[in-house]
Amino acid sequence: MSTDADNPPSNGASQAGHIRLTSHAGSAGALPVTWGAATPAERGPIVGTTASRAQRNVIGTHSGSYSVYRALAVAAGALSRDHRADLTNTAPTVTIGPHPQWSDPRAIVSLDPWGAMIAEAFASEITSGVDIRPTIAVTKAHVTVPEVSDAIAQGRLVPDGRILLASGAAVVTKVAIEPVWYLPGIADRFGCTDTELRRVLFEETGGMFPELVTRPDLEVFLPPIGGQTVYIFGRAADLAEPTVELTARVHDECNGSDVFGSDICTCRPYLTHAIEECIRGTQRGGAGVVAYSRKEGRALGEVTKFLVYNARKRQEGGDTADRYFARTECVAGVQDMRFQELMPDVLHWLGIRRIHRLVSMSNLKYDAITGSGIEVGERVNIPEELIPLDARVEIDAKMAAGYFTPGAVPDAQQLKQVKGRGWADD
Amino acid sequence: MSTDADNPPSNGASQAGHIRLTSHAGSAGALPVTWGAATPAERGPIVGTTASRAQRNVIGTHSGSYSVYRALAVAAGALSRDHRADLTNTAPTVTIGPHPQWSDPRAIVSLDPWGAMIAEAFASEITSGVDIRPTIAVTKAHVTVPEVSDAIAQGRLVPDGRILLASGAAVVTKVAIEPVWYLPGIADRFGCTDTELRRVLFEETGGMFPELVTRPDLEVFLPPIGGQTVYIFGRAADLAEPTVELTARVHDECNGSDVFGSDICTCRPYLTHAIEECIRGTQRGGAGVVAYSRKEGRALGEVTKFLVYNARKRQEGGDTADRYFARTECVAGVQDMRFQELMPDVLHWLGIRRIHRLVSMSNLKYDAITGSGIEVGERVNIPEELIPLDARVEIDAKMAAGYFTPGAVPDAQQLKQVKGRGWADD
Numbered sequence: 001m002s003t004d005a006d007n008p009p010s011n012g013a014s015q016a017g018h019i020r021l022t023s024h025a026g027s028a029g030a031l032p033v034t035w036g037a038a039t040p041a042e043r044g045p046i047v048g049t050t051a052s053r054a055q056r057n058v059i060g061t062h063s064g065s066y067s068v069y070r071a072l073a074v075a076a077g078a079l080s081r082d083h084r085a086d087l088t089n090t091a092p093t094v095t096i097g098p099h100p101q102w103s104d105p106r107a108i109v110s111l112d113p114w115g116a117m118i119a120e121a122f123a124s125e126i127t128s129g130v131d132i133r134p135t136i137a138v139t140k141a142h143v144t145v146p147e148v149s150d151a152i153a154q155g156r157l158v159p160d161g162r163i164l165l166a167s168g169a170a171v172v173t174k175v176a177i178e179p180v181w182y183l184p185g186i187a188d189r190f191g192c193t194d195t196e197l198r199r200v201l202f203e204e205t206g207g208m209f210p211e212l213v214t215r216p217d218l219e220v221f222l223p224p225i226g227g228q229t230v231y232i233f234g235r236a237a238d239l240a241e242p243t244v245e246l247t248a249r250v251h252d253e254c255n256g257s258d259v260f261g262s263d264i265c266t267c268r269p270y271l272t273h274a275i276e277e278c279i280r281g282t283q284r285g286g287a288g289v290v291a292y293s294r295k296e297g298r299a300l301g302e303v304t305k306f307l308v309y310n311a312r313k314r315q316e317g318g319d320t321a322d323r324y325f326a327r328t329e330c331v332a333g334v335q336d337m338r339f340q341e342l343m344p345d346v347l348h349w350l351g352i353r354r355i356h357r358l359v360s361m362s363n364l365k366y367d368a369i370t371g372s373g374i375e376v377g378e379r380v381n382i383p384e385e386l387i388p389l390d391a392r393v394e395i396d397a398k399m400a401a402g403y404f405t406p407g408a409v410p411d412a413q414q415l416k417q418v419k420g421r422g423w424a425d426d
Numbered sequence: 427m428s429t430d431a432d433n434p435p436s437n438g439a440s441q442a443g444h445i446r447l448t449s450h451a452g453s454a455g456a457l458p459v460t461w462g463a464a465t466p467a468e469r470g471p472i473v474g475t476t477a478s479r480a481q482r483n484v485i486g487t488h489s490g491s492y493s494v495y496r497a498l499a500v501a502a503g504a505l506s507r508d509h510r511a512d513l514t515n516t517a518p519t520v521t522i523g524p525h526p527q528w529s530d531p532r533a534i535v536s537l538d539p540w541g542a543m544i545a546e547a548f549a550s551e552i553t554s555g556v557d558i559r560p561t562i563a564v565t566k567a568h569v570t571v572p573e574v575s576d577a578i579a580q581g582r583l584v585p586d587g588r589i590l591l592a593s594g595a596a597v598v599t600k601v602a603i604e605p606v607w608y609l610p611g612i613a614d615r616f617g618c619t620d621t622e623l624r625r626v627l628f629e630e631t632g633g634m635f636p637e638l639v640t641r642p643d644l645e646v647f648l649p650p651i652g653g654q655t656v657y658i659f660g661r662a663a664d665l666a667e668p669t670v671e672l673t674a675r676v677h678d679e680c681n682g683s684d685v686f687g688s689d690i691c692t693c694r695p696y697l698t699h700a701i702e703e704c705i706r707g708t709q710r711g712g713a714g715v716v717a718y719s720r721k722e723g724r725a726l727g728e729v730t731k732f733l734v735y736n737a738r739k740r741q742e743g744g745d746t747a748d749r750y751f752a753r754t755e756c757v758a759g760v761q762d763m764r765f766q767e768l769m770p771d772v773l774h775w776l777g778i779r780r781i782h783r784l785v786s787m788s789n790l791k792y793d794a795i796t797g798s799g800i801e802v803g804e805r806v807n808i809p810e811e812l813i814p815l816d817a818r819v820e821i822d823a824k825m826a827a828g829y830f831t832p833g834a835v836p837d838a839q840q841l842k843q844v845k846g847r848g849w850a851d852d
Binding site: 019020021022023048050056058059060061062063064065066067068069070071072073074075076077078079080081083085086087088089090091092093134135136137138139140141142143144145146147150167169174175176177178187190191192196197199200201202203204205206207208209210211213214222223224225226227229231255256258259260261262263264268271292294295296297299300301302303304305306307308309310311313314315330331332333334337338339388389390421423 | 445446447448449474476482484485486487488489490491492493494495496497498499500501502503504505506507509511512513514515516517518519560561562563564565566567568569570571572573576593595600601602603604613616617618622623625626627628629630631632633634635636637639640648649650651652653655657681682684685686687688689690694697718720721722723725726727728729730731732733734735736737739740741756757758759760763764765814815816847849
């Protein structure tokens with residue numbers, strides 16, 4: 001079955017037993033969204049509920065990719081489709097913002113700045129029965145990372161009983177953020193038109209969400225992708241103070257290293273090094289932030305990543321730094337799909353204007369952050385002794401490609417010589 | 427705009443500038459899929475390419491939720507929509523299967539058993555130009571977990587130079603698996619009809635993939651959700667040998683604990699305990715497997731999880747074990763959305779018929795595994811000394827709810843007394 005978007009059938013009613021393949025513009029009851037407006041009243045709430053179609057003012061629904069599990073729960077009869085969340089006692093443990101960046105429609109396009117404070121921001125709408133859900137949650141935690149305990153044992157970190165406890169636990173505020181995309185702003189970031197973006201998103205996902213093309217009036221999309229988590233060391237309000245020393249890392253998920261400690265890359269060592277730097281910086285009177293994004297394998301996914309590992313290890317001449325990026329491009333068509341263009345949004349949401357110490361060697365991240373108007377002081381890279389055995393190939397390839405290093409950049413001849421373990425070496 | 431699925435417009439052509447909102451049945455060129463057939467030739471390949479519509483025989487596309495990033499890459503002009511993956515040297519490092527379970531259409535419904543071996547299984551189709559991509563990738567790795575190094579230092583583990591190296595690294599085979607859902611089989615697992623499942627999946631995601639309802643002839647769906655990763659200790663072929671001692675854990679993602687070591691739950695301690703047990707079991711001549719699923723926060727997502735933490739900590743009387751599950755249900759409408767019903771598929775894919783030592787206290791997992799026909803010998807739970815400070819609430823609530831423990835189950839009075847840290851205690 002095929003439908004011409006320019007010639008919609010006339011029957012727009014929703015009835016029991018009748019499936020609507022797409023919705024139509026101008027349904028009564030949906031509140032308007034004016035992205036980047038100065039106040040929540042002018043901006044309007046993001047309403048992604050599936051319980052009341054008439055209230056919806058976005059494409060897609062809440063919880064990113066977990067919306068599919070929610071649907072499964074309804075299909076299995078475990079969840080009522082009309083369930084309304086009881087949000088008693090769920091409010092943030094600390095207030096973040098509003099910051100001036102929240103009302104700049106170009107500063108933030110991939111999350112809803114008001115997503116954590118819906119209870120206050122949209123109190124009247126909620127009272128009048130609109131099903132508004134938080135897209136951001138703020139809580140606190142004690143995080144205990146074995147590498148931090150090692151740093152204490154080795155005297156690099158000293159517990160202070162407040163930021164770092166004697167147990168080795170660091171006291172943090174943590175924030176979970178779901179993706180909320182303002183489509184015209186996303187298109188702007190990537191240099192295409194809103195219409196092109198919508199069409200490609202629809203077609204290249206195999207036909208996900210026809211409303212992307214049939215509802216240009218709906219400007220907000222809740223994509224079914226993973227979100228991000230922010231770990232804040234020290235006072236959240238200090239992040240917005242350019243005079244307070246800020247240590248920061250933006251980290252992209254690498255499950256194989258972050259959780260399982262695979263030695264082919266530097267992801268977990270970089271992350272734990274950043275946590276150590278954040279703790280130390282906060283103890284000096286500063287603040288720290290680690291933003292963790294679900295972008296496994298440069299957002300290519302783990303199947304592609306593992307295919308690339310095999311191609312690297314088996315290529316003629318072995319796994320050398322000079323061909324590190326080429327192998328990914330052969331398999332995936334691009335070297336990287338993380339799109340750091342969207343990454344700075346979370347920093348703007350936190351009110352950050354200056355990062356004193358950026359724990360990262362990535363030029364893509366650095367360029368995206370500074371290009372978005374945030375100043376970066378020092379760049380802090382990973383100490384040599386933390387680089388795992390088989391990860392030299394990655395690190396040298398990245399340095400040669402322009403990633404930051406305070407030391408010497410390997411030349412073409414050296415890159416050929418930096419070789420990882422072969423599959424026959426185990 | 428709205429379309430009645432029963433009255434499709436007649437124009438089914440795809441033209442430049444013309445957007446097809448959904449496809450139609452019987453397009454020439456698409457190969458049939460007969461799920462659970464005995465041979466790949468009879469089963470047919472899974473074709474989720476977006477480069478050639480005529481070849482597609484599924485709903486959705488590859489890479490789970492990362493398909494959205496791929497679309498973004500095309501919109502940004504970074505990736506050609508016609509890119510065909512060069513799969514040279516990407517083949518699995520070890521052959522897994524085929525196992526008898528692969529041709530039982532009820533044993534496996536959420537992954538494609540032939541997904542790792544498309545090059546051999548569908549060689550002629552690939553030669554004839556069909557764009558078939560792997561949905562499973564098999565590679566190998568050295569994984570270094572600080573807790574394993576601690577176990578070596580404490581004498582609980584001894585490196586053998588083959589399974590566990592002196593460096594503390596464990597030598598593993600690892601497998602990334604994308605979700606591939608056979609919809610009639612998924613419906614069967616959840617006790618609903620295929621038609622109901624499709625409709626609810628479409629409506630409760632806010633209108634994702636109209637083909638779910640317009641194309642009942644397409645029985646396979648590649649959902650935009652996270653997949654799973656399998657870590658194998660020892661020989662992969664041994665997993666299918668019921669006489670070889672098998673240690674196993676099925677672990678659901680908990681980023682806050684798995685990566686950041688939050689002390690409110692036992693997720694990372696359970697995982698690293700399982701890795702330790704797998705290493706020891708393999709050294710005894712057995713094999714081990716850890717299957718890691720991207721089902722953050724019981725598949726409710728991390729925003730919901732953090733909201734629940736706040737509700738637990740702030741409720742009257744504090745965070746007590748007797749009200750652990752109730753708080754999740756208030757916010758989310760269910761206690762859990764992980765649907766362990768689908769989890770055993772990966773075990774069947776590995777050919778597993780008997781797990782000698784299951785490292786898990788979850789009755790949901792145990793029931794799903796044994797209910798699917800896999801025998802479980804001993805159940806191994808987490809040693810008391812590994813339970814983090816604030817996680818007593820979770821553990822006691824789970825034991826009282828019927829989770830496995832070899833020790834005493836706390837009664838109602840005791841559950842009221844087990845209390846976690848309050849938000850004012852930091």
